[in-house]
Amino acid sequence: DAKTTQPNSMESNEEEPVHLPCNHSTISGTDYIHWYRQLPSQGPEYVIHGLTSNVNNRMASLAIAEDRKSSTLILHRATLRDAAVYYCILRDRTGNQFYFGTGTSLTVIP
Amino acid sequence: KAGVTQTPRYLIKTRGQQVTLSCSPISGHRSVSWYQQTPGQGLQFLFEYFSETQRNKGNFPGRFSGRQFSNSRSEMNVSTLELGDSALYLCASRFQGAYEQYFGPGTRLTVT
Numbered sequence: 764d765a766k767t768t769q770p771n772s773m774e775s776n777e778e779e780p781v782h783l784p785c786n787h788s789t790i791s792g793t794d795y796i797h798w799y800r801q802l803p804s805q806g807p808e809y810v811i812h813g814l815t816s817n818v819n820n821r822m823a824s825l826a827i828a829e830d831r832k833s834s835t836l837i838l839h840r841a842t843l844r845d846a847a848v849y850y851c852i853l854r855d856r857t858g859n860q861f862y863f864g865t866g867t868s869l870t871v872i873p
Numbered sequence: 874k875a876g877v878t879q880t881p882r883y884l885i886k887t888r889g890q891q892v893t894l895s896c897s898p899i900s901g902h903r904s905v906s907w908y909q910q911t912p913g914q915g916l917q918f919l920f921e922y923f924s925e926t927q928r929n930k931g932n933f934p935g936r937f938s939g940r941q942f943s944n945s946r947s948e949m950n951v952s953t954l955e956l957g958d959s960a961l962y963l964c965a966s967r968f969q970g971a972y973e974q975y976f977g978p979g980t981r982l983t984v985t
Contacts, residue, residue, distance in 0.1 A: 806976030860929050863916035
């Protein structure tokens with residue numbers, strides 16, 4: 764199964780943009796890239812997903828490299844409520860499994 | 874709309890015992906997945922059920938099993954508990970074919 768690699772932790776100042784990187788060098792052509800985040804003492808929540816093109820939604824933007832071997836989750840203005848563990852996940856379009864890595868713990872500094 | 878609910882929220886068991894955890898998905902969601910979360914291994918996929926059938930299974934021993942009922946509620950069972958089974962067990966539901974999963978708050982299992 765394809766795997767993802769993320770930094771263990773990152774810090775950001777409040778109201779500044781945050782770029783969370785993810786490497787997935789073994790991605791296959793049918794794998795979607797998903798991002799979830801987990802706030803303290805809660806289950807993970809969906810953030811965004813994409814296949815090839817960059818994606819935007821109300822929570823974040825997803826920038827996908829042209830070769831799809833890496834992607835970046837962009838939070839445009841970090842708030843204290845964005846402090847969480849962010850998971851980058853690959854999911855096969857034909858499969859039903861989500862394989863989470865260990866994620867990136869984001870600290871937002873006031 | 875009510876979210877995914879899991880019961881119980883906390884549980885303490887002794888080695889060798891068995892445990893059953895319950896998950897009620899969001900209304901209309903027929904797919905239910907289970908995950909184990911530990912500090913060392915992170916989030917690991919256990920299995921997924923759809924329409925009372927197990928569709929996928931992760932790399933866990935046979936002591937971990939599950940089932941789904943006709944109303945889409947799901948249970949997972951762990952027999953012969955080991956200390957290493959102490960974890961947060963998360964349940965997630967989604968519409969068939971949808972990409973977005975909705976997670977419950979989890980059941981914190983402690984094995985002593």
